Structure formats: C-alpha cells, structure tokens
Amino acid sequence: MKRVKQVLGGDLRQYTMVVALVLLIAIFNIISGGRMLTSSNFQNLLAGNAYVLVLALGMLMVIVIGQIDLSVGSVAGFAGMVMAIAAKELNLPWWVAVLIALGIGIAAGAWHGFFLSKLGIPGFITTLGGMMIFRGGVIWISKSISVPAPVELKWFGSGYLPEWGPAFTGMNNSTLLLGLIGIAAFIFVQFRKYKGSKEENPLWAVVVRICLVSVIIAYFTWLYGSGRVGTSFPVPGLILLILIIIYHTITQRTKFGRNVYAVGGNKNAAALSGVNVQRTYFLTMMNMSFLAAVAGILFVGRSTAAGPADGTSWEMDAIASVFIGGAAVSGGVGTIMATMVGGLVMAVLNNGLMLMGVGADRTQVIKGFVLLAAVAFDVYSKKSGRR
C-alpha cells in the first residue's frame, strides 16, 4: 500500500473517482460487447461532452469561491444564438461573430459579477435572474426558431485534426504527435518535480509513474488515432485539453488561483491577508460566463445551428461534475483535474447507458443516484479519515 501511495503521490482518496471511472468504462465495455472502447465511440464521447467539461472548468472556480452559477446554460445558449444571428442576418465573417459571442459572455459575467461583488447579492440569486433573463433573451431574439451557424464553426464543434505524413504509422499522425507531446510533457514535469523533492519522491516511483501514465496516453492515442480514415482526436477535445492546462495552471500556480481558494476557504482571513475579495468574486463570475460562451460556440458548431433551447439544464451537469469531483459546497475545496474526472464519469455514464439502449428517462434517474452516491461517499471517507 505504501508503494502504491508513493507512485500515485499523496492522498489516495483523490483516486477513488479515477478508479470508479475506469471500472465504469470496463463494465460498460463488457456489457455492450466491446462497443464502448472503440475509436468512433470515444471520439463521439469527447466531442459530444466537451462543452459540458468546458463549463465545469469555470464552475469549479465558482464553487470554490463558495458561490454557484445557475445561468451558464442560458448564457451559452444566448451567446451561441447571437453568434449565429450575427453571421447570418448581419453577414459578418464567422470569426467576428465568434468574438461577439465571447464578448457577450464576458459582459454577462461582468453583469453577474457586479451584483455579487458590488451589491453583495449571493450568486445563487444573481445567476437565477441571469438564467431567466438570458433564456428569455435567446427565445426573444431567435423568435423561437433555429438559426443555422456558419459552416466554418463545424470544425470547432466536431472537426478532426489534419491528416499528414507517412502512412506506415497506421494512424492519424496529428493524434500521434499529440500523444507523443503529452508523454514528453508528462516526463518533463515529473522530472522537474523530482528535482524539487527527492525524499518523499524516490526515483523508482517517478519512473513507475511515468511508465503507467505513458501507457495510458499511448493507449488513448492509438484509440483516437486508429479510427476511420479522416478521423482523429476531435478538435473540441483539443480545445478542451488546452483549456484544462490553462485553468489547471491558473488555479494551482498563480496568485489569482490562490486567491480563489483563499476567498472560498475563509473570506475574512483572505481580506486581512491583502486579497481583494470583491475583485476575486468579480473575475471568477466573469470567467464563468466567458467559458459559457465558449461552450455555446462549441455546441453550435457541433449541431450546425443555434436553437432556442440550447443550453437548457447544462448548469446542472456542470455543477454535478464539480461535486462528483469532490468539491465542497461550503467552498475552498476542489481541483480542475478532479472536476474533469467527475465530468468524465457523467459523460461515460451517459454514453454507456445509451450504448446499452437505456432511455433518457432512466439515464437521468441513474445519474441522480450516482451524484448522490459520489458525494455521500466523499463525505463519508473524509469523516472516517479524520478519526
């Protein structure tokens, strides 16, 4: 057990959800007769859930500061709709439309942030209002009709990486390159960490860790790269990956990230340590709606049109991902990586149940139970860990 601990590093409890995720994939793969672990299914899984995971990135930070954002689905829908209308009715180039959509996200976030930080109205109320305002807004400006999206956006929503180079690799070379970069980056990071703390982190553990992760990355590289010709690791997946790296760095390695945790952990102590609590609130809410706009754009790109009901109840999936990832309702606790695992658990559940032919109704029921079970387990294990 001690060995396992040294390889994985630190607290084993944070891996419970990873284990659950692996088990889920394995079980669904067996039940569905191998249809889970196929190239096309995993490409779909990622492309079809990237937007929720993007939302969860922002939601994690919102929940860490001790707030909640109920408006993200509506803001995503609104931003997507404005983008489609701007491109179609105003004949603006697609990238201008995208910038407008992102601007709308930032403005919506500033709106929520203003009420929270300047007037002290809890995020729950502020964003409940936002949820209604922006949902109404989508229906209003679209007159309840779907608006087709610029074709260029399709690449963002469901596109694949380019095909190039030699064919003997037997797979998409862009994906292969991505996998190799991933492995190299992981090795680099591990060795730099190793230099920092040699005692608790013996060399053999580092090597075992690197081998383990490399095998996993290699497997998924193969899975994503060896699909039908013309397919690869999906573009929305790549966008998500980049955002994960950015937000992991922001939360773990920057002053702003520390401020987010400080405000969530003890707002008064943070204020007395020189943290600008109001500004932290404001920026976190603004960032959330910005990511909501990104999610909206990805979704519109994938479905090739913006609909008046886009984004309905996405906030719930994002919030569930964060809590399955072990964040605390009271704030101050939670990480980007754990949230992504939480989001993937939801995504795999959706996907696996669909493969088994379980209807949306029962899927919903099962997801509800999983959320409760995950949080209950987390609370229980934290309690027993304390004794």
Added chain:
Amino acid sequence: MENNPFILQMEKITKQFPGVKALDSVTLEVKRGTIHAICGENGAGKSTLMKVLSGVYPYGTYEGKIIFMGQEMKFKNIKESESAGIGIIHQELTMIPELSVTENIFVGNELTKHGLVDWDEERRRTREILKRVGLSIDPDTLIKHLGVGQQQLVEIAKALSKNVKLLILDEPTSALNEDDSENLLNLMRELKENDITCIMISHKLNEIAEISDSVTVIRDGHTVESYEVEAGRVDEDKIIRAMVGRSIENRYPEHESHPGEIIFEVTDWNVEDPEVEGRMVCKGSSFNVRAGEIVGFAGLMGAGRTELMRSIFGHNYGIFRGGTIKIRGKEVKLNSVEAAIKNGIAYVPEDRKNLGLNLLDSIRQTIVSANLDGITKKGLLDFNEELKAAEKYRESVRIKTQSVNVGVNTLSGGNQQKVVLSKWMFTNPEILILDEPTRGIDVGAKYEIYKLIHELADQGKAVILISSELPELLGMADRIYTIFEGSITGEVSGNEASQESLMKKMTATAGN
C-alpha cells in the same frame, strides 16, 4: 456510599487515538460542592478528558471507570450524561443567534402541551432561571442582541434548566471582559453554595487562584498534580511549574529595547461604526511608534482597540472619517489591505480561526499567503520557493510539526499562532500590529511568542501590541497607550505603569 465526599471520580482513564495516547491513566476526583480547576498546556488532554466524561467519546472507546454520584456511569452520548446531571459550557458558545433566549434554553427539550409548544410555561421558567444567574433581560430577546458575557450566562442558565449537578466550564472567561469575568466568577461561587459542583478549565491562573478549591494539573495526558487549595491562596508558580514541567522563573523574557526614530505615526484618526450610524468607534486617535519599540495598547473589550487597528490596516473595518498616517515621515494613503501590506504594515488579528487562518490550507500555503508575490517567478508560483520559505520559518520560529505539508488545522493554538506570525514576517513588514497574540495559548507557547516579539523589535521593527492582560503589557511594552470608548486616554512608559494606573485610564476619559 452515602458518605462519599466525591461527586465525581474518574479512575485510570486511558484514551487512545490512532498513533497517540491522548490520555494515559488519568485520575480525577472532584469533591461535592467545590470548584475544581483543571490546568494544563494546550494539547495536554484536558478537553479529551472532558469529552470522555460527557459521553462525546462513548463508553467502550476508552479504558477506565467513571463514578458519578456513587454510581458507575457508561455514557453512550451527550444526552445520557446530561440527564445524569453533567452540563458542559464550551469555550465557543453554541447558542443560535437568530432565536430568542427562551427558544435557546429549551431547544431540543421543548415543553409541550397537546403537542404544541407551551410558550407561557417556557417563558415563565426562563424568567426564573435567568434570575438565578442574575440576568434581568426579556426572555424574548434574540441571542444576537446580547453581549458575549450575557450569552455565556444564558448558556449557564440553559445548563441549570436541565438540573445539573456538575457543571463543566471550558475556558469560560476567555472571551469576556473584566467586568463580565468577575460576574461569572461570582456566579460560580453562588452555584457552589447551591450545591452545584463546578469544574473549570482555564489558562488564567489569577482566576483559578481566586475561586478554586482544588486544582488538578494535566501534562501530556498524565495527571501531574492534584491538590486542594484554600481559595485566594494558590501558588501560581507551582501550577506553572507543574504545567510546563519546568520552572519559568520569569514569565516574560528579559529584553532591553533600543527604540530608534519614529517610523509610524497616526494623527487624528476617526472611524464610524459601519452598523450604527453616527456612532464613532475611534475619536481623533493619535499615536506613534518608534523603530525597535514595543508599544502596548490597553483597553477594555469594546473600547475600540481592534477597530482602530483594523481601520488603519487598509480601512478593513468601519467607515473612515479622516486622519493621516505617516510612515518614516511620509504621509501614505492606505485604502486597501493590499496597500497597507505594500507599505510594510502587518496585522495579526485577535480571532485566529476566523480572521487569521484559512483552516483548509497547509502550513506552507499559509505562510506565503500574504506575500504571494514573494514566491512568484514569471507570473507563476514557485513551489520550491514556497517550501524554502516554509522551512525557514519552521526552523526560526520553531513551529512544532513533522512536515510543513500538513494542514494548519492539525496544529495546537500556539503553533497556529506561530504560523500566523510567520505569514506576516514573510511580508517583511516594518510595522507589526499584534492583536491579542497570546490569546488561548498556553504558558510555554506564550513565552516563545514573547521571545519572537522581542526578536522582531531587535530587528528594528515597530511593534504594536494589543492585549487584554495587563501583566502582559507591563511585562512586554516599552510604552503603553490606554483607550476608552474610542479615545486614547493616556500614554505611559512601560516602567512607570502599574495595573492600577492603567485601569484608571482605561475606564475614564482623558483629563479625569
């Protein structure tokens, strides 16, 4: 058993936690109708012992025997110990602020008639009980409208309403001012006359000396000493020796200060209460501090010491209504805490858990938390720098921990305070404001904090020390200001001051 003089005998209590023996065969015998004091450093096992007694740790999770009123007790939970007649008043009050006095007293034990709450009867009984603790307030008053001292009395009233025979008070006066403390001690004497036995856990040796009949000292989970005393004749030094296992000749370390020039000067500082319009919490306060000088601030609770300092510290409290700050002769505007820190001011708040620490953080995260720029390289936090800083302070400040990666919530009060001090030392301040830096800390750790304060002064820093304990100010400060109702009423040099002269100025406006 009829003639058993003891109301409570705890025999050879041993309580193990994974890896630690919190209590090792501790014996406690309390005589009926006495006030029994328990002393010991933080972490000595006092609270654990009380938790065993009250059933928080149920029978079976500890070894040993509890005999209460002649019968062996096997409490499974607090409810059982309560109905046997044992009441606990915790250090942190457990009243519900939004409910009335009556509701709080009967919460969980509501009196009912035909299935509905019998308000008239509850109010009648509340009035009766309040009279017993000497409170004349309306039973419908909300708890949040009461002062801390009154809340404490209500808490005791609640215990009395449950017919307690043995009342345990855990640090009952730590949040009270002198008047309220005196009140409480008098109440304990009255209870004693009414045949209610009290166990008092306290760090305040003068209080123990004043009222207790016997003292038990616990150290490192063992009973060290237990003896009867004549009220008013307790040998404080003897208790201290027993608590720390060594003799502390002098409770305040020797120190000779060398004040330099004035580096911090506040003039005509005015602050308005943020909640009560028109009420000034600081009225034209002016003071100065020299480099290498320790300046004390004496004042009763609510006099406005904390409010003044928090207002100076980047307007963190109240509405600013004028005043100037000069650092090294240059006027500065400190409109935010960030600006105050940048200008070299540090403020260690009195309420460590609510204002000083994020209890979710590890030691290393806490130490760097007020100066993240100090570990930032190219816009990213450098964890190696963080670790270096944490290790540096662990050594120089002597934080007792096996690793700086553990959470601050695992530390004892004294070590937590050292972490908070480290956090502020890492901001490299010129002016340190220490608000009750030794509150709730045991004697040994206090001594170390005092030494640290001296070290800081020797480095040429200006130190402002707020304290409710006059001996502490007299032992530490080179100069003392007194505050009364928001005004600075006096300034005395440390060696001229006496408790009496300070107290006079703390209770009267200037000129009297």
